[in-house]
Amino acid sequence: MTRRLATLIAPVVFLLALLYAWTLAADAKLVNPLWFPGPERSFAKLGEWIATGALWSPLASTVWRMLAGWLAACAVGIALGAAIASSPLARRLLQPSAEFLRPLPASALLPPAILVLGFSNAMIVSVVAFGCVWPVLLAAIHGFGALDARLVEVARLLNFTPWQRAWKFQLPSALPHIFAGMRVSIAIALIVTVASEMLSSQPGIGYLMLVAARAFRSTDIFAGIIVLGALGFLINYGTQRLEGRLLRWR
Amino acid sequence: MLEARGLSVSFGAQPVLRDIDLTVAEHEFVCVVGPSGCGKTTLLRALAGLTPILSGSALFKGRPVIAPQTELAVVFQDYARALLPWRTVAGNVALALEARNIPASDHAARIAPLLAKLGLSGDGDKFPSQLSGGMQQRLQIARCLAQEPEVLLMDEPFGSLDAITRQQLQDEVARLAKEEKRTVLFITHDLEEAIYLGDRVIALARVNGNLAGRIAEIVDIALPRPRQQLATREDPRFLQYRHRLFRHLE
Amino acid sequence: MGAAFPLAVLALWELLSRGGVLAEDGFSRPSRFFVAGAKALADGTLLAQTAQTFGAAAQALVIATVAGVTVGAILGLFRPLERAAQLTIDALRPIPSVALIPLSLLIFGFSREMSAAVAAFACFWPILIVTTAAVRGVDPRLIEVGRLLAFPLPKIVLKLALPAALPGILVGIRVAAGIAIVVTVTTEIVTNPRGLGYAMTMAAESLQPDLVWATLLWVGVVGWAANWALEKLPIRR
Numbered sequence: 001m002t003r004r005l006a007t008l009i010a011p012v013v014f015l016l017a018l019l020y021a022w023t024l025a026a027d028a029k030l031v032n033p034l035w036f037p038g039p040e041r042s043f044a045k046l047g048e049w050i051a052t053g054a055l056w057s058p059l060a061s062t063v064w065r066m067l068a069g070w071l072a073a074c075a076v077g078i079a080l081g082a083a084i085a086s087s088p089l090a091r092r093l094l095q096p097s098a099e100f101l102r103p104l105p106a107s108a109l110l111p112p113a114i115l116v117l118g119f120s121n122a123m124i125v126s127v128v129a130f131g132c133v134w135p136v137l138l139a140a141i142h143g144f145g146a147l148d149a150r151l152v153e154v155a156r157l158l159n160f161t162p163w164q165r166a167w168k169f170q171l172p173s174a175l176p177h178i179f180a181g182m183r184v185s186i187a188i189a190l191i192v193t194v195a196s197e198m199l200s201s202q203p204g205i206g207y208l209m210l211v212a213a214r215a216f217r218s219t220d221i222f223a224g225i226i227v228l229g230a231l232g233f234l235i236n237y238g239t240q241r242l243e244g245r246l247l248r249w250r
Numbered sequence: 251m252l253e254a255r256g257l258s259v260s261f262g263a264q265p266v267l268r269d270i271d272l273t274v275a276e277h278e279f280v281c282v283v284g285p286s287g288c289g290k291t292t293l294l295r296a297l298a299g300l301t302p303i304l305s306g307s308a309l310f311k312g313r314p315v316i317a318p319q320t321e322l323a324v325v326f327q328d329y330a331r332a333l334l335p336w337r338t339v340a341g342n343v344a345l346a347l348e349a350r351n352i353p354a355s356d357h358a359a360r361i362a363p364l365l366a367k368l369g370l371s372g373d374g375d376k377f378p379s380q381l382s383g384g385m386q387q388r389l390q391i392a393r394c395l396a397q398e399p400e401v402l403l404m405d406e407p408f409g410s411l412d413a414i415t416r417q418q419l420q421d422e423v424a425r426l427a428k429e430e431k432r433t434v435l436f437i438t439h440d441l442e443e444a445i446y447l448g449d450r451v452i453a454l455a456r457v458n459g460n461l462a463g464r465i466a467e468i469v470d471i472a473l474p475r476p477r478q479q480l481a482t483r484e485d486p487r488f489l490q491y492r493h494r495l496f497r498h499l500e
Numbered sequence: 501m502g503a504a505f506p507l508a509v510l511a512l513w514e515l516l517s518r519g520g521v522l523a524e525d526g527f528s529r530p531s532r533f534f535v536a537g538a539k540a541l542a543d544g545t546l547l548a549q550t551a552q553t554f555g556a557a558a559q560a561l562v563i564a565t566v567a568g569v570t571v572g573a574i575l576g577l578f579r580p581l582e583r584a585a586q587l588t589i590d591a592l593r594p595i596p597s598v599a600l601i602p603l604s605l606l607i608f609g610f611s612r613e614m615s616a617a618v619a620a621f622a623c624f625w626p627i628l629i630v631t632t633a634a635v636r637g638v639d640p641r642l643i644e645v646g647r648l649l650a651f652p653l654p655k656i657v658l659k660l661a662l663p664a665a666l667p668g669i670l671v672g673i674r675v676a677a678g679i680a681i682v683v684t685v686t687t688e689i690v691t692n693p694r695g696l697g698y699a700m701t702m703a704a705e706s707l708q709p710d711l712v713w714a715t716l717l718w719v720g721v722v723g724w725a726a727n728w729a730l731e732k733l734p735i736r737r
Contacts, residue, residue, distance in 0.1 A: 014587065035607050151332070157318045198601060199690045209599070
């Protein structure tokens with residue numbers, strides 16, 4: 001019983017110990033307090049944001065831009081991936097280009113996008129979508145083409161049309177791969193959204209933090225880091241739970 | 251019902267089957283036995299319309315078999331690969347009903363008796379990964395029966411199972427075949443299984459050092475039904491058949 | 501064959517631009533930006549900027565490797581410690597690297613160190629996780645031998661655990677190298693210190709669309725080449 005309790009408490013103690021060490025270091029001026037205010041002040045600033053309602057508008061902007069870009073990319077990636085996977089010619093033509101574009105940092109698209117679309121929400125969502133589409137597209141191409149040969153024969157034996165085969169066989173079989181791609185791309189979505197906000201001074205958490213940096217308000221910066229960390233954590237957790245539900249059979 | 255006339259199959263330049271003549275009459279249980287690599291699986295696949303024929307013909311009810319059809323159901327040896335892992339037991343059986351365009355409202359009524367027949371009654375909501383090997387094979391058989399096929403083609407269906415499960419399934423398949431008046435073509439490398447189950451046993455072998463498989467002998471099995479694991483296998487006629495056919499396996 | 505599609509896209513772009521369908525100031529056109537790119541390559545600016553970017557990425561990778569391997573080795577050897585640290589790791593790892601840009605700006609100003617610090621944070625996690633797993637996977641008998649020979653802990657780690665875990669660790673470093681380049685370019689774009697990202701943003705601000713697209717293409721080529729080179733390294737589990 002105490003063993004169980006210990007394993008539950010130990011991680012919390014560890015984290016609290018680290019926070020305490022940070023507080024001590026800040027108080028003892030071991031680190032520049034201008035840069036590293038203690039956790040107490042950072043959380044207090046976050047509390048202030050929540051209490052005054054200053055948090056919600058920028059957070060909402062960041063979140064909806066991220067989701068809009070990501071969802072658009074997923075829809076395009078899956079549909080396009082299914083189409084490309086069904087044609088070996090299309091695969092040979094298009095897959096190399098997709099592989100080439102995958103390592104391109106999505107943020108590199110920001111300057112050209114600003115040239116073309118100016119400083120706007122449309123610009124940010126487009127860049128986010130562009131950055132997110134490649135992991136999903138490549139995962140979809142791989143997933144739709146990876147149906148077990150035996151199941152292909154089963155589909156033939158049961159006389160299913162190509163449409164039925166795609167819906168009943170290929171899509172469910174591709175889903176684990178597609179989800180993996182979607183998980184990678186939503187992480188990219190968060191990063192690119194915040195980066196876009198910082199570069200284009202559009203209202204959002206990213207811009208909030210950049211302004212704070214210029215004004216040397218480090219408590220605001222840390223409050224922002226906490227918010228984004230929490231957002232990242234929630235996204236991870238949410239996608240894992242969702243995947244667990246939808247892919248129960250694994 | 252099912253016929254092969256002068257059937258020959260090659261894989262590229264490699265001949266696999268030469269001049270196969272055989273007939274499977276309605277309600278007959280025919281076993282094809284032979285050593286590994288003699289082409290017995292290829293024979294089944296050619297008759298099912300899965301593998302193209304070089305010369306000669308495969309006929310189902312007098313008409314040439316050019317493509318797979320739901321009247322010819324195939325039970326594969328690798329049952330795990332032939333089932334949809336993302337569908338439940340009931341869902342997998344439903345696949346065959348969907349192939350026959352049976353409305354979803356009728357599915358439950360048809361699935362329940364099939365599951366009962368194959369001893370899967372309580373498992374309708376389980377996923378294939380939660381079933382043992384024997385139960386997965388039963389599930390595949392249930393799905394094939396849901397096709398209401400004219401002929402059941404079974405490709406070494408019990409080869410991956412342990413001896414006890416194999417015996418149980420042998421008796422179940424024999425019983426089902428008689429109850430439902432099915433025509434069965436059963437491939438196996440196990441001579442005793444072939445004699446135990448069949449009304450007729452066809453021995454396939456590579457004759458005279460030929461690369462391709464040919465029919466070595468056809469033997470009618472005059473053992474009484476229903477067959478019993480102990481009594482039938484000790485019957486002197488069983489042993490005689492064994493002696494007769496054994497040399498073709500070498 | 502794979503080149504057919506991009507060439508077709510470029511050709512279409514050129515046509516649409518000349519035909520006035522695509523706005524020239526935003527979109528430029530392939531004939532122009534290839535020329536601009538060639539000029540920037542020839543006069544060395546592009547290469548100097550690339551060196552800056554790679555320099556920051558390399559710095560980040562070194563820092564992350566030292567920190568990640570050290571902490572990872574310790575956590576890998578002491579299971580209870582790893583379990584205790586898990587919550588902290590799960591809380592810190594999801595912080596997107598860009599979230600640290602403002603802090604890094606505050607501390608380091610506009611400089612290569614700023615980019616390197618942010619990229620080091622991003623690279624630290626994959627190396628930590630891979631090292632922990634690799635060290636944990638080392639045959640326990642090997643560690644026992646070290647204890648029996650009365651090796652002090654650092655010696656056990658350096659002479660026994662790490663060499664055995666090396667293949668796994670190298671895989672993690674390879675992943676981190678890719679991340680280092682991406683994050684470095686991202687920080688540069690957002691904040692304008694020197695480097696490729698800076699080149700792009702400056703070109704955009706001075707309304708030189710040709711240079712913007714040329715640099716983008718270069719970034720793509722460099723990124724792809726770096727990726728390709730990393731995959732060619734003989735690092736297998």
